[in-house]
Amino acid sequence: MLGGGGNLGALQVGMLQAVIDRGIVPDELVGCSAGAMNAAMIAADPTPEGVGRLRALWTTGQGDIVAPFGRFDGVRLLTHRGVSLQSNAGLRRLLETSLPHRRFEEFPLPFHVVATSLTTNSERWFSTGDVIEPILASAALPAVFPPVVIEGDTLVDGGVINNVPLSKAHDLRPNRIFVFHVGNFSRARPAPKRPIDVLLHAFSISRSQRFDFESQQPAATGVELVILPSVNPGKLKYNDFGRSAELIERGRIATAAFLDTSAAVAGQDS
Numbered sequence: 001m002l003g004g005g006g007n008l009g010a011l012q013v014g015m016l017q018a019v020i021d022r023g024i025v026p027d028e029l030v031g032c033s034a035g036a037m038n039a040a041m042i043a044a045d046p047t048p049e050g051v052g053r054l055r056a057l058w059t060t061g062q063g064d065i066v067a068p069f070g071r072f073d074g075v076r077l078l079t080h081r082g083v084s085l086q087s088n089a090g091l092r093r094l095l096e097t098s099l100p101h102r103r104f105e106e107f108p109l110p111f112h113v114v115a116t117s118l119t120t121n122s123e124r125w126f127s128t129g130d131v132i133e134p135i136l137a138s139a140a141l142p143a144v145f146p147p148v149v150i151e152g153d154t155l156v157d158g159g160v161i162n163n164v165p166l167s168k169a170h171d172l173r174p175n176r177i178f179v180f181h182v183g184n185f186s187r188a189r190p191a192p193k194r195p196i197d198v199l200l201h202a203f204s205i206s207r208s209q210r211f212d213f214e215s216q217q218p219a220a221t222g223v224e225l226v227i228l229p230s231v232n233p234g235k236l237k238y239n240d241f242g243r244s245a246e247l248i249e250r251g252r253i254a255t256a257a258f259l260d261t262s263a264a265v266a267g268q269d270s
Helices: 006-021 034-044 048-059 073-079 089-098 132-138 166-171 195-215 244-260
Strands: 029-032 111-117 122-126 148-150 153-157 176-179 224-227
Touching: 006 034, 006 048, 006 244, 029 034, 034 048, 034 089, 034 111, 034 132, 048 089, 048 244, 089 132, 111 132, 122 132, 132 148, 132 153, 166 176, 166 195
Parallel strands: 029 111, 176 224
Antiparallel strands: 111 122, 111 153, 148 153
């Protein structure tokens, strides 16, 4: 289960490398936002080579295409006309050139992508049909990327309602769930100085609250929950993709250490 996290999605690449290098191969994937894109890439090729291609995707300057925001985005957020600060054309090109298939059914592994419906005020899941539009919808960060309309339904980032979709993973009735939650760390937050700081902090709380609650509930009978450690990236702007290589390596090291010193790998073939 791969949660959302914007540029912190790079951490998941290293985490995936550590997991797959140890012979832990997913049977099914669940993804949200950046995690939806990562899930699609691994569903296409759940091997070390597939992880290598995902690593290349995150470290070849693609962030400049996906998120070319300027320094005055706080002002633009309040004054810009239209429903988003930028187009999703760059992300669309990235998906179209990177994914080897166009329909969910064509991927070697099944995977599921969540978006938030502005029409029904609920989460909406995709696991069949076209792949590109649902991933664009899942990653449509409100006000930054435009909403995506699918079958008359107006959709935005899945993280608005279910950023780390543990409930969906349980619905699939697995015997083990590996959780790739890039926000799984604690750090003191500086006091907000601007209205946008308060807004972003509040949004962050709302995104994490559901997972915090669900992960503390008794797991379904027979289901093992393996919550992988994340990494505190330190001071990192939300639009900075220049540290992806560093974050990938730090994610790999942290997950490798966790797996090698815990029982998470034991019985992996059961």
